[in-house]
Amino acid sequence: MNAEVLAVGTELLMGQITNTNAQYISNKLLDLGINVFYHSVVGDNPYRLKESIKLAFDRSDIVIMTGGLGPTQDDLTKEVTADYFGLNLINDDESLKSIEEFFKKISKPMVKSNIKQALMPEGSIVLKNNAGTAPGCIIENNSKIAILLPGPPREMKQMFEEKVFSYLRNKSTDIITSLHLKVIGVGESLVEKILEDLIENQTNPTIATYAKDGEVLIRISANSTSDVEGEKLINNIKDLVFERLGNNIFSTIDEELESVVGNMLIEKNVTISIAESCTGGLLSARLTNVPNISKVFLDSIVTYSNNAKINLIGVSEDTINKFGAVSEETAKEMAYGIRNLSNSDIGISITGIAGPGGGSPEKPVGLVYIAITYKDITICKKYNFIGDRMRIRNSACLNALDLIRREYFFNQNL
Numbered sequence: 001m002n003a004e005v006l007a008v009g010t011e012l013l014m015g016q017i018t019n020t021n022a023q024y025i026s027n028k029l030l031d032l033g034i035n036v037f038y039h040s041v042v043g044d045n046p047y048r049l050k051e052s053i054k055l056a057f058d059r060s061d062i063v064i065m066t067g068g069l070g071p072t073q074d075d076l077t078k079e080v081t082a083d084y085f086g087l088n089l090i091n092d093d094e095s096l097k098s099i100e101e102f103f104k105k106i107s108k109p110m111v112k113s114n115i116k117q118a119l120m121p122e123g124s125i126v127l128k129n130n131a132g133t134a135p136g137c138i139i140e141n142n143s144k145i146a147i148l149l150p151g152p153p154r155e156m157k158q159m160f161e162e163k164v165f166s167y168l169r170n171k172s173t174d175i176i177t178s179l180h181l182k183v184i185g186v187g188e189s190l191v192e193k194i195l196e197d198l199i200e201n202q203t204n205p206t207i208a209t210y211a212k213d214g215e216v217l218i219r220i221s222a223n224s225t226s227d228v229e230g231e232k233l234i235n236n237i238k239d240l241v242f243e244r245l246g247n248n249i250f251s252t253i254d255e256e257l258e259s260v261v262g263n264m265l266i267e268k269n270v271t272i273s274i275a276e277s278c279t280g281g282l283l284s285a286r287l288t289n290v291p292n293i294s295k296v297f298l299d300s301i302v303t304y305s306n307n308a309k310i311n312l313i314g315v316s317e318d319t320i321n322k323f324g325a326v327s328e329e330t331a332k333e334m335a336y337g338i339r340n341l342s343n344s345d346i347g348i349s350i351t352g353i354a355g356p357g358g359g360s361p362e363k364p365v366g367l368v369y370i371a372i373t374y375k376d377i378t379i380c381k382k383y384n385f386i387g388d389r390m391r392i393r394n395s396a397c398l399n400a401l402d403l404i405r406r407e408y409f410f411n412q413n414l
């Protein structure tokens, strides 16, 4: 079975919104082992929409459409799809009741046009919308399947999770088992080189790498007839990948790096405090994304100016004058300073030049020092990040988190 994702909405064509629905649905279909060969986008125009539906069904077995199920005049997806299949739209009592209840719940009057949302193509499977008003539907016609979902991503995702995923899983005889390994500290091309023979010889499982925001995702997918068989196939490759990439793999369950690090600190009851300069609090914001981090996260100060570094966390004025605010010496003193101030187990600091200005031949834009201190060990690492201001700041945060993770990993006595 192969599928096409057809997003409907003029605002998508005008660049006002990004087609995140297609990305989400493709990802889910990959998990289901359904090939997606095309993504398409069309505006709210009945003639062009019908043309797009026709083209999509000429080349795909399943067409998943999102958007255009609302109450307004330009919401036409149901009407045009029903017309394409030669079906009438008939009132669905259950849907009408749900829409009425929805408006009662939010204490708003239901306008007449909302009644249009309860009109469904005859013979279709109606998908209740538990997050909004527009129901979706599935039309099965000969060997073709049309799945119509609402445009708002929150509604679309909920409907997909609750109804569409199991519907499609039942249609597919194969079971796809997937594993995501997340890697940090090795770039995508190097990961690919390290796994070259596995990638070249892949049949089942398949193995692919993707670069994403400073991390690399390795996806291993097996096609089998049972979960147990699928897991067995995956584990063979997983062991080989671990042998080659070892501690560069930080998650096997698609976690964020801050979750891995935060949970590690919570589990070991190791407290931490942070002094940030060029990242302006980004590292602290990421770490405080982790639930229960208050058990170990004691303090964070953004010491952006030299004065703040000197007066708030006790960096020596001489150190700054002699070595500069962006230097190994200052980074180390920032880490000691915040640790002493907070009485935490770990102190970590970031100081660097995020650009675009402020660089020099000796200290170019992208130069960042990250220091970590715990017990009687202090480590400072120098990085030369590339990219714009935001990318440099993000890279600094990721590498600071990774430094905590790795130093912990190699120093179990922490």
Ligand code: ATP
Pocket: 007, 008, 009, 011, 012, 017, 018, 019, 020, 021, 022, 066, 067, 068, 069, 070, 071, 075, 132, 133, 134, 149, 150, 151, 152, 153
């Ligand atoms: P509603 O009942 O809200 O009108 P609808 O099914 O008619 O739902 P649209 O009117 O097409 O949906 O889109 C509603 C909003 O959903 C859009 O303004 C946009 O914010 C979001 N949206 C629509 N399509 C997409 C898409 N492909 N990707 C991401 N967001 C989308």
